[in-house]
Amino acid sequence: MRLRCALPLAVVLGSIAPIHAQDQGFAQSQSFLKTYCQACHIGKTPAGGFHLERVDKPSSLAAEAVKWASMARRVHNGEMPPKGAPKPTVDELEQFSQWTTQALRTEACAGGIKPGPAPIRRLNRDEYSATIRDLLDIHLDIGSALPADGGGGEGFDNAAETLFLSPIHSEKYMEAAKFATDFAAKEFKSRQKLLIAKPGPGVTEQQAARKILESFLPRAFRQPVTAGDVSLYLSLFEAARKQGRDYEEAVFFAVRGALVSPKFLFRVEQPNRTAVVQPVSDYQLASRLSYFLWGSMPDELLLDAAAAGKLREPAVLKALVARMLRNDRSLGFAQRFIEQWLGTRDLMGTKKPDTKLYPMFDNDEELRSDIRLQPVLFFRELLMQNLPVLDLIDSTHTIGTRNLAKLYEVKLPVPRDSANQPHWMELPPNSNRGGILGMPAIMAVSSYPYRTSPVLRGAWILDAMLGTPPPPPPPNVPALEEAKAGAPNRTMRERLAEHRANAVCASCHSRMDGLGFALENYDVIGRWRTEDAGKLIDNSGDLGPVHFKGSGELRKVLLDRKDLFVRNLTNKMLGYALGRGLTLQDSCTVDAIVDQVRNNGYRAQALVEAIVLSVPFRYQAPLPVAKPPAAPAVPSKLVAVNRPPKQIEKE
Numbered sequence: 113m114r115l116r117c118a119l120p121l122a123v124v125l126g127s128i129a130p131i132h133a134q135d136q137g138f139a140q141s142q143s144f145l146k147t148y149c150q151a152c153h154i155g156k157t158p159a160g161g162f163h164l165e166r167v168d169k170p171s172s173l174a175a176e177a178v179k180w181a182s183m184a185r186r187v188h189n190g191e192m193p194p195k196g197a198p199k200p201t202v203d204e205l206e207q208f209s210q211w212t213t214q215a216l217r218t219e220a221c222a223g224g225i226k227p228g229p230a231p232i233r234r235l236n237r238d239e240y241s242a243t244i245r246d247l248l249d250i251h252l253d254i255g256s257a258l259p260a261d262g263g264g265g266e267g268f269d270n271a272a273e274t275l276f277l278s279p280i281h282s283e284k285y286m287e288a289a290k291f292a293t294d295f296a297a298k299e300f301k302s303r304q305k306l307l308i309a310k311p312g313p314g315v316t317e318q319q320a321a322r323k324i325l326e327s328f329l330p331r332a333f334r335q336p337v338t339a340g341d342v343s344l345y346l347s348l349f350e351a352a353r354k355q356g357r358d359y360e361e362a363v364f365f366a367v368r369g370a371l372v373s374p375k376f377l378f379r380v381e382q383p384n385r386t387a388v389v390q391p392v393s394d395y396q397l398a399s400r401l402s403y404f405l406w407g408s409m410p411d412e413l414l415l416d417a418a419a420a421g422k423l424r425e426p427a428v429l430k431a432l433v434a435r436m437l438r439n440d441r442s443l444g445f446a447q448r449f450i451e452q453w454l455g456t457r458d459l460m461g462t463k464k465p466d467t468k469l470y471p472m473f474d475n476d477e478e479l480r481s482d483i484r485l486q487p488v489l490f491f492r493e494l495l496m497q498n499l500p501v502l503d504l505i506d507s508t509h510t511i512g513t514r515n516l517a518k519l520y521e522v523k524l525p526v527p528r529d530s531a532n533q534p535h536w537m538e539l540p541p542n543s544n545r546g547g548i549l550g551m552p553a554i555m556a557v558s559s560y561p562y563r564t565s566p567v568l569r570g571a572w573i574l575d576a577m578l579g580t581p582p583p584p585p586p587p588n589v590p591a592l593e594e595a596k597a598g599a600p601n602r603t604m605r606e607r608l609a610e611h612r613a614n615a616v617c618a619s620c621h622s623r624m625d626g627l628g629f630a631l632e633n634y635d636v637i638g639r640w641r642t643e644d645a646g647k648l649i650d651n652s653g654d655l656g657p658v659h660f661k662g663s664g665e666l667r668k669v670l671l672d673r674k675d676l677f678v679r680n681l682t683n684k685m686l687g688y689a690l691g692r693g694l695t696l697q698d699s700c701t702v703d704a705i706v707d708q709v710r711n712n713g714y715r716a717q718a719l720v721e722a723i724v725l726s727v728p729f730r731y732q733a734p735l736p737v738a739k740p741p742a743a744p745a746v747p748s749k750l751v752a753v754n755r756p757p758k759q760i761e762k763e
């Protein structure tokens with residue numbers, strides 16, 4: 113029996129008795145371990161220091177969850193038992209790892225859905241740019257001057273794990289803040305937004321500057337500020353005036369100080385010092401929402417809703433989600449999410465098609481950009497029109513441009529007035545262009561730059577779409593022999609046949625290659641072809657016992673596994689929304705979200721809503737008792753900027 117986690121919040125946040133996984137399943141798992149693992153994992157010196165007695169009681173599912181998870185993974189990956197030891201059959205193996213995964217989830221959910229920690233994180237480069245843009249109303253990609261962020265957690269560059277502050281950052285942030293304020297000082301719109309008060313008859317400079325800061329600082333820090341905050345920046349203004357700057361320069365100087373404040377650069381949430389789970393504050397929720405769906409600061413409406421204490425009402429949140437997705441700023445979310453999830457961000461980097469073979473990647477900037485944006489705009493349409501996320505697997509629409517239609521060599525109805533603009537359009541029947549699979553961007557990032565690889569494409573589907581990545585290749589596997597001049601031409605299938613025949617290789621390759629073969633009609637950049645190496649392409653594929661032919665049938669096979677797909681998408685999006693890697697605890701949240709999405713016809717907005725309404729998104733776990741919270745690592749340099757005289761002297 114599978115336990116559901118879609119419990120009402122009251123139940124979820126209260127305590128419920130742990131429900132133990134079924135005894136029978138547990139007994140089976142023990143007999144599996146006895147048969148296949150005992151030879152090495154008992155006694156005084158168990159292999160790898162891992163003794164089976166650690167996992168011989170049902171309570172170990174909770175106490176040794178990490179060990180259980182590692183067993184499931186290593187068994188699933190075929191690493192344990194190691195080569196040479198008696199091997200379980202594929203059925204036994206799958207049964208063990210599936211039971212374990214499910215039991216662990218059940219166990220993790222038994223205590224109710226719990227939110228995770230609320231880590232302090234720096235705004236990443238994109239978020240920083242967008243926030244500066246919205247705060248100062250300037251159109252300037254200021255983040256390009258900052259170092260790039262690495263990926264963490266679920267593979268996104270907004271994961272708290274990776275967002276610390278290096279000395280290089282603090283230097284760059286000071287430069288960027290100066291650049292931004294200098295720029296804003298010359299922009300009409302920006303000045304109008306910022307300089308809301310002037311010293312005039314009856315208003316002192318001080319009073320005017322104070323008024324400006326009182327309005328600017330809460331927006332910059334995304335929450336109400338204290339009188340102390342205001343006087344700190346007012347003293348920056350005053351110091352600058354004393355140094356001989358004129359009134360406006362001094363105001364912008366104070367603004368610049370705010371832009372290097374940790375309160376601006378970091379998303380710091382009030383730690384939960386109580387013993388129980390607490391909702392995050394309204395302002396924190398406003399920031400969580402806006403950085404999730406816009407990658408930027410909350411706008412006036414969100415801040416107002418927070419001020420009015422309205423944000424925690426589910427109906428208000430739902431309405432906000434729909435409104436935020438319709439806003440232009442959600443394009444940034446679509447782009448960052450899709451390009452990192454599907455790997456198309458690498459299209460112009462490590463995954464760039466060879467420009468000798470595919471010169472359009474060198475000399476046709478328009479086509480290149482159409483190719484890159486197609487999956488992004490496709491996903492955005494799903495969000496805006498609230499279409500099923502299953503359209504990502506197959507659809508009767510796509511994003512087209514005249515250039516893409518040419519590349520596809522299909523006659524597509526192109527509205528004349530916007531022929532060059534990407535547009536949402538109906539696909540002819542059997543176009544082979546539904547969903548993301550035939551998209552040039554996807555086909556390119558799952559190929560080598562100079563040739564297709566059914567192995568890479570299969571691995572890409574397993575990983576990006578189904579969330580079941582193949583185990584990493586073993587070392588010392590000889591590379592595929594590249595086609596040589598004079599040697600007989602062989603199709604990719606023929607070249608891969610040898611290792612498909614070898615049982616060791618087949619244990620992984622039978623899962624990957626069979627998926628990729630069905631996509632062989634797409635060349636590296638997604639053009640349709642019927643021949644490879646002068647021979648007709650055989651596009652028959654398989655996944656386990658299921659056989660299929662060509663990309664159309666492959667899409668159907670993937671649709672049959674839609675729950676895997678939706679679960680994976682949910683994992684990715686929840687990880688992105690929370691800006692951290694997911695834990696076992698989060699898997700019950702994921703289950704609950706998947707149920708809700710399924711019950712809502714797999715609609716895209718239902719997914720986003722369910723994430724926003726989820727416990728981890730709206731609540732905060734208590735701080736661990738033992739460790740007091742670490743203050744954000746702010747180099748002294750950044751703090752120093754708030755001390756005016758020194759900073760002014762430096763210039």
Ligand code: HEC
Nearest residue numbers: 148149151152159160161162182183186187192193194197
């Ligand atoms: C022929 C001996 C042998 C058998 C049988 C065997 N293992 Fe191992 N196992 C090892 C060795 C050696 C290591 C340490 C090297 C490594 O981690 O790969 C290890 C390591 C492990 C680890 C990692 C230890 C840790 O603390 O992270 C786990 C988990 C594990 N085995 C699980 C299993 C399971 C489950 C089975 C049965 C399905 C099994 N092993 C069967 C030899 C064996």
Ligand code: HEC
Nearest residue numbers: 565567571582583584585586589590591592611616617620
């Ligand atoms: C544990 C799983 C696993 C096993 C076993 C395995 N491989 Fe692989 N292999 C992979 C993965 C995953 C990739 C994709 C690598 C990547 O992402 O770059 C791969 C890639 C390859 C490629 C590159 C494909 C291309 O288009 O160039 C070749 C060739 C290959 N494997 C051959 C073999 C052979 C031969 C064996 C058996 C001796 C073998 N592999 C066993 C996982 C495996």
